[in-house]
Amino acid sequence: MIADVIAVVLLLAVAAYACGGGTDYGAGFWDLIAGGARRGKRPRWLIDHAMAPVWEVNNVWLIFVLVIMWTGFPVMFQRLFTVMWLPLALAAVGIVLRGAGFALRKPSRRLAGRRLYGAAFAVSSLLTPFFFGVAAGGVASGRVTADATASVDAWAHPTPVMFGLLAVASTAMLGAVFLAADARRFDAPDLDRYFRRRARAALAALTVLAVITLFFAHDDAPHVWHGLTHGLGLLLAVTAAVCTLATAGLLLRRSGSWSRTTAVGVVACAILAWGLAQRPYLLPTSLTVAEGAGADTTLRWLGVVTLVALVLVMPAVALLYWLDTHGELEGLTDADLRRGDGE
Template sequence: MTADLIAVVLLLAVTAYACAGGADYGAGFWDLTAGGARRGRRARWLVDHAMAPVWEVNNVWLIFVLVLMWTGFPVLFQAVFSAMWVPLALAVVGMVLRGAGFAFRKPSRRPAGRRLYGAVFAVASVVTPFFLGAAAGGVASGRVTPGTEASAHAWSGPTSLVFGLGAVTTSAFLGAVFLTGDARRFDAPDLVGHFRRRALGGLGVLAVLAVVTAFVLHDDSPYVWHGLTHGPGLFLVAVAVVSAVATGALLLRASPGVWVRVAAVGAVGSSVLAWGTAQRPYLLPTSLTVADAAGAPATLTWLAIVTLVALLLVVPAVVLLYWLDTHGELEELTDAELRGGGSTGARDDGGPAAGGDG
């Protein structure tokens, strides 16, 4: 019973990272595709201002996932990281480079340095979710079993490919939805339209990719396919479809509100939950069940207690952080404000007051 509870918490943590971290990676995707220095200046300005207050906290969910895996399900941890250390290592390198690029590009004084750091941040924002998705696809396909040796076969199959592309596309979709709201909050109507169109485009690509994924899963991962087309898995798929349609409808409104973010997160979160539910009772379809992968009973009991305490401390703090960010309470001070004079609207960082979208 305790093992099942920890497995549910693990799935919820993966879902939280897919949604929160996905929006983060998506912002980096649109930074990459914003265009040249002049044309993409305002879009990149919005990415910087939208991400800066919360970008690091999203990795809390990834750390939580890793702790639950190696403590609660050591056999799962060993199997996954032994068989797929290559894509996971590439994803970690991407995270490090992404963080460094984001941290160094704004204070860099030389244009060449800003371009270099910006390119590192943007490219890593695409590479990282792809390899994380490819690893998840390797799990869903059943290619990873206890004792599987590291090889490209474990993570380069059709399911891994569509999961990797799905992770990038989902991130781009979430990032565009969140940036649409941030553009509205920063009173930048041109950027609202800019990212609204990209969110709708991302939603369309996701719809096509979902159909392709269904065909791939039918042939390459029959166990997960059966779980997605029956019982709770089918219900969650239906929730994801309804949420996606609602997201599209809300994006078409003249002024998308906060509910468009809720609908987008609902679509992505339901999809991840559907995948996890479709695998039950397996953590590695058809080779490793939750019961077989679980650690010692005493370890699981203490892990459940520590997890409860952590959630009671962390979740309210994260919710407060997101609330403060969405209500504009975490904006950086401008040079004029630091000097004790000048208007807050007269920005020197290329913000909305700087004019049109060159």
Template sequence: MAALIAWVMVLAIAAYACAGGTDYGAGFWDLLAGGAERGRRPRWLIDHAMEPVWETNNVWLIFVFVIMWTGFPRMFQAVFEAMWLPLALAAVGLVLRGAGFALRKPSRRLAQRRLYGAMFAISSLLTPFFLGAVLGGIAAGRVAVGINASADAWANPTSVLAGLLAIAATAFLGAVFLCCDARRFGADDLVGYFRLRALLAFCAVVVLALIGLPVTHNHARYVWEGLTGGLGLLLIALAAVCGLATVLLLLRRSYGWSRYTSVASVALTIGAWGFAQRPYVLPTSLTVAQAAGAAHTLRWLGIVTAIAIVLVGPALVLLYRLDTMGELEPLSDADTRAARAPGDTL
């Protein structure tokens, strides 16, 4: 039961990396869109593409934390003791990001829109970096039961590389999804705009992955060995194939299928990481069995998780399907129009 729930947690992390990652990637491109006039059209598309599902995507992160503190309390304690600072910064980024995105559109003052837009964009850059840094520190074996918080736990080569990879991967996902959304919203001028950025982001992922080879070998040896053999290597190879397939689909302008291949490339990479560090949840100090909670707790957690999958899973699949088909219309400017005050700038 403990091993099964651990794999459910890995799948939930993969779901958040893919679903929430598209949102972080959109925020990354929002940050680089340029000034108010030059960035108006890309930001308009980002707002309209994210509105129907961006709050739903954060459900996966909550699901991960619930499974961790209920099913693996020793792991939860160790991670939050050693990594409280990057996790706190990621949480602050989540709050500011949501506030900035929600308040930017109804704001009528240009200065306010710029402030909220900066909050949204910068937080979309910092949050995935710190979450990736936490995973990198875990993979490098910098987290163990009884270890106190220190900068070494998350400000090490593996953590920094994992944080940068998280930014690049989310930027890649976001740009691929925005290519499809540009066609869906009839913004043909933005299809090529985001296609170029998707290709550039993929190149960044490849470069960081190549840099990561010696870094992982030297600083996360156990995970390195898992990624270079067995199922870990197979999943990494499949992830690379899916990434290359995404590039070919983008070049052929097959944007619909590129969504699925880009998601598969990121999800398979997360799965490879899970296989690489088994049977440990904290390499090489805490196994899944050692971290697991009481047997009756795991049984109830398994039952509740199964019920949640049966009841909530189909609803989430339907929601994402309706969104990709363009059936969920975002709020119009008239729907969110706030009362204007003297001096407001449209």
């Protein structure tokens, strides 16, 4: 019983990272294709201002996922990082390069430096979610098993690749939806229209990719496909589809908080549907939750520590998100500093 509870907590943490971190990855995706210095100046200005207050905090969810996985389900952790070592290593490198690029491109005084750091941030924002998605697809398709060995090309199959593309499309959709809402907050109607158009395109691409992935999963990941078409997995998949339609409708007008809510609903419900479709397995169809769980004492203490962490961290993170989305975390401008000197 305790193992099932910890497994649900792990799934919720994955969904939280997919939504929180995914929004930031999506912003980097749009930074990548914003165009040259002149054409992309205003979109990149909005991306910098929107991401600055919260981009680091979203990695809390990734750390949470890793801690729960290696403590609560050590066999799964070992197998996943053995079989999918290459895409996970590339994702880790991408996280480092992305953070360094975002942190260093703005203060860099040389144009060449800003371009280099900006390129590192933008390209990593595309590749990192792709490789995370590839690893998830390797789990869903049964290529990560309890007795599998390390492989360079275990990920190079239709379902893992489609999961990677789904991850990129999901982050692009989330990023565009949130940026459109931020544009309205910054009183930039042109950027609101700019990012709403891109959000609709990303949502359409996400829908098409989801259908194609289900087509491949029928033969390549039969256990997960069955779970997605029956029971709770089907219910959550339908909920994700409803959120998709709602998001599409909301993006036809000026963006507000509801478009962000439904966009998060699309991704969160899809992640939860995938997790529940795998029941009772951690690694379909070779390692169940009960078989992969750590000792009962370890799981009980992990549950206690997780509860304490949520009580201490969740209110702070929720407050940070609320302050950011309500425009309470705007940085000081040069005009603000000059005004302060004159008082």
